[in-house]
Structures are given as structure tokens and as C-alpha cells.
Amino acid sequence: MSAVKVTIIGAGSVVFSLGLVKDLCLTGDLKGSEVCFMDINEERLDVITRLAQRYAEDLGSDLRFTSTLDRAESLQDADFVINTATITHNEYFMKRRREMAAEHGYFYGHTGMPEYHNLQLMLDVAKDVERICPEAWILQAGNPVFSGTTLMGRETEVKVCGLCHGHYGYHHVAKTIGLDPDKVTWQAPGLNHNIWLTHFFYEGQDAYPVLDRWIEENIQQYWEDHKTSGISAQLSPSAIMQYKLYGLFPIGDTPRSGGWWFHTDLETRARWYGAGGGGDTPEGRDRILKGKEEKYAKMKAAAYDVDVRPVTLFGDQKTREQHIPIIDALVNNNEYRAQVNVMNNGALAGVPDDVAVEVPALVNQVGIQPLRVEPLPNKILLECIYPSWLRMEQTLEALLSGDKSMMLYGVLESHQTRSFDQAMEMLEALVDIEPNEPMAYIEDIHDHYGWPDNWDL
Amino acid sequence: MSAVKVTIIGAGSVVFSLGLVKDLCLTGDLKGSEVCFMDINEERLDVITRLAQRYAEDLGSDLRFTSTLDRAESLQDADFVINTATITHNEYFMKRRREMAAEHGYFYGHTGMPEYHNLQLMLDVAKDVERICPEAWILQAGNPVFSGTTLMGRETEVKVCGLCHGHYGYHHVAKTIGLDPDKVTWQAPGLNHNIWLTHFFYEGQDAYPVLDRWIEENIQQYWEDHKTSGISAQLSPSAIMQYKLYGLFPIGDTPRSGGWWFHTDLETRARWYGAGGGGDTPEGRDRILKGKEEKYAKMKAAAYDVDVRPVTLFGDQKTREQHIPIIDALVNNNEYRAQVNVMNNGALAGVPDDVAVEVPALVNQVGIQPLRVEPLPNKILLECIYPSWLRMEQTLEALLSGDKSMMLYGVLESHQTRSFDQAMEMLEALVDIEPNEPMAYIEDIHDHYGWPDNWDL
Numbered sequence: 005m006s007a008v009k010v011t012i013i014g015a016g017s018v019v020f021s022l023g024l025v026k027d028l029c030l031t032g033d034l035k036g037s038e039v040c041f042m043d044i045n046e047e048r049l050d051v052i053t054r055l056a057q058r059y060a061e062d063l064g065s066d067l068r069f070t071s072t073l074d075r076a077e078s079l080q081d082a083d084f085v086i087n088t089a090t091i092t093h094n095e096y097f098m099k100r101r102r103e104m105a106a107e108h109g110y111f112y113g114h115t116g117m118p119e120y121h122n123l124q125l126m127l128d129v130a131k132d133v134e135r136i137c138p139e140a141w142i143l144q145a146g147n148p149v150f151s152g153t154t155l156m157g158r159e160t161e162v163k164v165c166g167l168c169h170g171h172y173g174y175h176h177v178a179k180t181i182g183l184d185p186d187k188v189t190w191q192a193p194g195l196n197h198n199i200w201l202t203h204f205f206y207e208g209q210d211a212y213p214v215l216d217r218w219i220e221e222n223i224q225q226y227w228e229d230h231k232t233s234g235i236s237a238q239l240s241p242s243a244i245m246q247y248k249l250y251g252l253f254p255i256g257d258t259p260r261s262g263g264w265w266f267h268t269d270l271e272t273r274a275r276w277y278g279a280g281g282g283g284d285t286p287e288g289r290d291r292i293l294k295g296k297e298e299k300y301a302k303m304k305a306a307a308y309d310v311d312v313r314p315v316t317l318f319g320d321q322k323t324r325e326q327h328i329p330i331i332d333a334l335v336n337n338n339e340y341r342a343q344v345n346v347m348n349n350g351a352l353a354g355v356p357d358d359v360a361v362e363v364p365a366l367v368n369q370v371g372i373q374p375l376r377v378e379p380l381p382n383k384i385l386l387e388c389i390y391p392s393w394l395r396m397e398q399t400l401e402a403l404l405s406g407d408k409s410m411m412l413y414g415v416l417e418s419h420q421t422r423s424f425d426q427a428m429e430m431l432e433a434l435v436d437i438e439p440n441e442p443m444a445y446i447e448d449i450h451d452h453y454g455w456p457d458n459w460d461l
Numbered sequence: 462m463s464a465v466k467v468t469i470i471g472a473g474s475v476v477f478s479l480g481l482v483k484d485l486c487l488t489g490d491l492k493g494s495e496v497c498f499m500d501i502n503e504e505r506l507d508v509i510t511r512l513a514q515r516y517a518e519d520l521g522s523d524l525r526f527t528s529t530l531d532r533a534e535s536l537q538d539a540d541f542v543i544n545t546a547t548i549t550h551n552e553y554f555m556k557r558r559r560e561m562a563a564e565h566g567y568f569y570g571h572t573g574m575p576e577y578h579n580l581q582l583m584l585d586v587a588k589d590v591e592r593i594c595p596e597a598w599i600l601q602a603g604n605p606v607f608s609g610t611t612l613m614g615r616e617t618e619v620k621v622c623g624l625c626h627g628h629y630g631y632h633h634v635a636k637t638i639g640l641d642p643d644k645v646t647w648q649a650p651g652l653n654h655n656i657w658l659t660h661f662f663y664e665g666q667d668a669y670p671v672l673d674r675w676i677e678e679n680i681q682q683y684w685e686d687h688k689t690s691g692i693s694a695q696l697s698p699s700a701i702m703q704y705k706l707y708g709l710f711p712i713g714d715t716p717r718s719g720g721w722w723f724h725t726d727l728e729t730r731a732r733w734y735g736a737g738g739g740g741d742t743p744e745g746r747d748r749i750l751k752g753k754e755e756k757y758a759k760m761k762a763a764a765y766d767v768d769v770r771p772v773t774l775f776g777d778q779k780t781r782e783q784h785i786p787i788i789d790a791l792v793n794n795n796e797y798r799a800q801v802n803v804m805n806n807g808a809l810a811g812v813p814d815d816v817a818v819e820v821p822a823l824v825n826q827v828g829i830q831p832l833r834v835e836p837l838p839n840k841i842l843l844e845c846i847y848p849s850w851l852r853m854e855q856t857l858e859a860l861l862s863g864d865k866s867m868m869l870y871g872v873l874e875s876h877q878t879r880s881f882d883q884a885m886e887m888l889e890a891l892v893d894i895e896p897n898e899p900m901a902y903i904e905d906i907h908d909h910y911g912w913p914d915n916w917d918l
Binding site: 035067156234249263264265266272383385386390391394397398402405407409410416419421422423424 | 700720721722723725729839840843844847848851854855857864866867870873876878879880881883911
């Protein structure tokens, strides 16, 4: 049992923070540790800090909670830095941006514009870690994990591991087709949000035939039954189509994206993701925002309301998030099998060494040890992995070079762009939009990008 | 002086054959050589054979001309195989296909469908060469040179060199801005139809400043002056925009392609390629077809009309095509500087070894010796070279695997595709269209491609 300092950047995150607090409180071997919350939003920072303290009281956990608005301060003596911070994934900001994109002819914000602001934030945090606590691990929770993990891994000497929960999609698949997820042996490597079920065993037998039979016999009925409640993307027509195309089942966020042709408008979304078009639609996202607001209200109650105890509201079970078990494994040798995003260095054949891949890993005191997995089929490499790798390279070069015309290229590559002029107008609007939270270096990003001279012909 | 056997496959080609015949007749050191014409079109084969014989008479050239409809026969004892054959680049076929694509909503045939038939033809020829005359060089003249040269280089042991004349665009640039092209020292490496002027010297000085000044002062007037006669793509607004974006001037066929957004419709083409939209429009292509028909009529006259002598009609000057000078250099050590497409093997940094690059080469009895050139800028690699490399890899995998859904991916990737269904319909129509010339293995190609089971959802 070792006490460590865990710093959580962007601790006000509704998605991550509560789960992290629960897992910390429920991980006995981390007792005596300090958890330092950092956020630029004072109100949210106070909510999560008080909630954590009261939760620890409920569970009798021996943890010390501190908080600060100052990032550099939060990193002093940190052993682990969990970065959940985001600028452009803020729900209110995404909504504003989505609506603005719609005015320019783009459905659901499919503008081809990568999350430069978030990437710059990740790089800034990693450089601070390199300077202030160079031995610390960064566990990257905020998106975009694929390009961000690659960026931090290339531009700093810091130990970086990107984490996502999408791979639990295999769980949903197994359960739906009648298999006990806990008895499944599986493997789904790739790039983050782009992973493929290469191995799927149930009690020693290949479970793909069971999946095939279930699809053959039950998928139409399944879709019919879930018409009103909504089909999860994991078993949507889009997922089945991708499975037919590639021969391996797409897992987690993989079937949420796929080709541009699944996402052109509401009607098309409804065809591929069920009635209403699923979660990645303006209405679906409004439901998510509403859910987050409700959850935040509960978090506030659990933080301040003397009549409410956090454990009553949020229970005493661990989440399935990987951050705290990974820390526990590294620090206390409580061995853990994780699905991680780390620099490739040979784990996944066909992908360059300096690109972050998502692969299974064994974590213990030795470290985060990625498994060298089986190669993916050529077709998946050529149509799914390499295009995504190339977009990532274009994104990082645009960010690091500050060449605005490379940002334009991204917008031009969107299949919803119809003309050069439309792309120019969309780009200008995207660059000019301000995030909801004021952050100093946003200005730097805006100043960063220069146009070629004589842009207009 | 050595006598060799040069076999020309697809000898009926109006674009290439006359020039090859002229260059052969005018290359003294090849005297005593046999030129074997092969084509599947008996009429055209007879025209070129008779024309060549009469031309040789006019010029007193000591060459022997034979002809055959049988490819295997033509390859017996061949030292050089110039492959100009094409299935889908036939003008009549392209016109039919263009019109059909237009009915499906695609302007100028931008369907995203690669030239699988031509690639299969190249591979068949290369395999025949490997079997019948394994020491022969293939000089590949027909398109697509980039993917075809790569394909033949990977799938056979044959010596392959792809050739194009697009790089002479530097000549046009130099002349237009007032420099003597013969005094220019230049370099423009890349992939075929995707080459960039990395070096441009005039009488020992960097000539880029001269080009910049000319653009600044004269380009608007130049466009105005050429409104009626037509602007060449080499100095079109599209070329200037690409130059501004990438910092290097795009050469030859490079500014003819560029981004999809230059080619969406006639109006857009007119903006980027001048009034009428330039050569790559239905009308522009009809003009090219008319020109070819007129040239073929002249070739026929020169072949059969006793009152017409070839030398009177076509002169006695060599062309600038590289095929015969390369043969002359390899056989007779008449050293020649060429621009060739060969397997990379380190000539162009950042591109895999087993991909055909277009680079300068020194040719003599030692062989075709590519120069290891300076690396291209990252931005050109990321936005021009790698996307083209990736499309090539997808194309070859689709061809070699026979997976029709990979052909569909190509159509879906076209920026003129608006929906999945449109792509499916366009693909089916493209697969069903028959080339103008009957060729046995077309059937093989059609049979080759299988759909995944249960394609329809």
C-alpha cells in the first residue's frame, strides 16, 4: 500500500470526476493518498472537492482532497495526472458550434475541423508535467485521445497513456446475444474510436458463429423492439454493415463514426442508427446535455445538502473506468488488464512506431505493458486505420506549424463541404467562435495561424 | 551501335505510336533493329505498320517492322516492351462513361473509380514479359503510370520504368515568364501527375524570384490575353493557388488535378482553369477527340496514299518523348537525363521503398539510375503525396483481392458522391459498362469481384 498524489486536471468534468472519486474512495490500497483537483471553473471545482470529501466520509476512506485553480500548483509532486480537461467538448460549446455549422450547411457539426484547442491544451499540460513533475504518468481521459496521445508522446518525454471506455462495447454485444460478458475472452486493437474485434471466445469456443447466428435470426426483431427506446450504435445497422464490409465486428465508438455516408442528415442517420437517428444528432445530444445537467444537480446536492449523503445518491460500487485501477496496479502491483492508448513501438503491425495505438495491456509494477497483437486485415488498415492515421498527421502538422491553410484542408476534406468558398466561410467562423470558458492560450491559438500572402485570387 | 527488338503493345495508339516511329527512325544508333507492333485492332495495326515502313523509307532508316495481333508472339526475343495499351482511356469509351456518370450526378466522370481494367492489362503484359522475355525492360506509357508501375514492380520480377511527358510543364513555365527553357536547371520529384518544382535555376541563379515577380505583375493580364484561346492548366488560377498553398510550383498534370473542389462543375472549372473550364471538360475532351481523329486520318493518308509522304506531313524532328532516347542510352550508352517512374528504394524520402516515385534519372549502359532527390515539404507529403499513395494502395488491394466492396469504397470517397445508394448505383453501372474494344479478360475482371453475402440491410 502506497500513498501517492493524483492530480485531476479539468476536475469539474461531469463525465469523469464523480467516477474517479468513487473509484479512489473504493480502492483501499491507495489510502493516505492526496487527490488534487484542478479546474478553471471555481464553482465546479468546489462542488467536486466537497462531494469527494463527503463521499470519503461516507465510505470511511483515508484520502486527502485539495483543490486549486492554478495548474502549475496542482502538478507539484504529482505522481499521476489524470487529464479530463476539454475546451471544445464542452456540451454548451458543442451545441453553439453545431448550430453555427448548420447555418453553413453542415449537419451535426461534421465540418472536418479537428479539435485544435483541446490538442493545444493537452500539449500545454504535458509540457508543464515535463517541467514540474517529470516522473508522473499522464492518464489522458479527454478527447481526442488518438491524436492527443500521439502528440504528447512525440513532443515531450513524459509517460503518457490515453484511456477510453469504448472497448466495453464487447460487453454489450456479448450480453445482447445471450453470453455472460464475464466469461468472454476478447481482443479489439486499432486506434482509439477505431477498434476491431479480432478475437471473441466464449468458454473456450469461438463466439463469432454465435454472433453470426444471432444477427441472422434476431437482428431485425432487435431493431424493431428497440425502435422507441433507441438502438445503441454498437448493434445498429451501421455496425452490422461495417461488420459485413470488414469481417470483424467494430467495437465501441467505431460504429458511431464509420463512413461519412452514415451521417449526412437526420433521415440517413435514422436508416443506419435507428428511429430518431441515435445519440449523435442534435436531439440526441440535447438529451445527453440534459442528463449531464441532472447529474450535476445531484452532484451539487451531494456536495452541499446536509440531508443528502453521496453514497445514497451514487452507491458504493466501483465504475468500470480504468484510471484508478491502472494507478493501483502501477503503485501497489494489483495486476490489471487494461485497454490502453500508447505509442505503438511494434505492438500493432503496419502502424508506425510513433503513432498511438489502442491495444490490450498488462499493468503491474513493471509498468503499462502493451501486448503485441495480431495484425489487422489489410482492408481495415487501408480503409479505416490509414485514413485516420493520415488525418491525425495532417492535424498535428497544422497545429504545430500554425498553417491556417492546413486547417482549411481539413474542412475541404469534409464530405459535407460542397465548394471552396463554403469551406473558407466555415473555417473563418470556426476560428472566430469563442469557447464558453475563457482560457488565456485560446488567444495564442487564434494568433498562431497565418494565411498565405495573397490568398485571394 | 546495337540492333535490338522493340515491341510496342497497343501500337494503334494515336497519342504515342507516330512519335515512337519518328524517334526510332531518327535514332541512327538503333539501325538494324526490329520494331514489332502489336494491337488487337487490325485496322490500326496495319496503319501504323505501313506508316512506319514508309517513314523509314523517307528517312533512309535501316529498321525492320513487323506486326502481330498476338501478344505472346510479339514478346518473343523482345529487348524492350513499350506498353501504350489502354482499355478505359480510349476516347470513345471515356465519352460514353462520362455521359453515363453525368446521368448519376457526377461531373466529368469524377466517380472515384480507378482504372482497374488498365491495371489488369498492365499486370497481364508484365507477367507475359516475365514468362517470355524476362530480361526485357517494360517502358510503361499508358495510364495510370503511378499505380501501374507500382503494381508491376511488386507482382513481377520484370524491370519496369513508367514514363510520362508531364514534367515538360517546366518548359512552358520558363518560356512564358521569358526564360530560355534550354538554360533552365530544374528538379520536380513526386509521384506521377503529382510532381513539384523543388529546384528552378536560370543561368546559375534561383529563378523562383523571377517567377514570383512575373506572377505578381503579369498573371492577370496573361489570363485576360488567353481568355479565348484557353489557359493551359500549367499557369491556371488552380496552379497559382496550389503554388501559394504549397510553396512549390506544381508541374505538368499536377495542376490539372489538385483538390476535388476545382472540378465540381463547369462554372467552378471556369474559375480555376479559365473561360470554358479548360481541357478537362466534356467540350474540351471533345476537342481532343476531334484532334485525335484528324491525326489518325493524316496517319492513314501517310500510310496508304501514294501521293502523300509521311515526312512531308509529320516532319523530320524528334519528339520530346523519352522512350527511344532511354533505349538508345541503355543500348548504345548515349547518355540521357530522364524523368522516370521507378520503385522508390530510397530516392524520395518519406515514401515507402515499394512505391513508384517520379524522379530524375541518369540513363546509360549502367542502367536507369534514379537520383536521390531532396525531400518534399511535409505539407506536400501530407496533403498531396500520402493521400495519393493511400488511394493507390486501396486500388491495388481492391484489384488483387477481387473485393467489390473495396471498389465501392473508392466511389464513396469521391466528393461528388452524395449518398450510399448513389455510390452503389454508380458502381454497378461502371462495372457493367463494356469497353469499346472486345478483350477476353474483361470478362475475368467482371467475374472476379464478389459482393459480401447479405449486402442489403
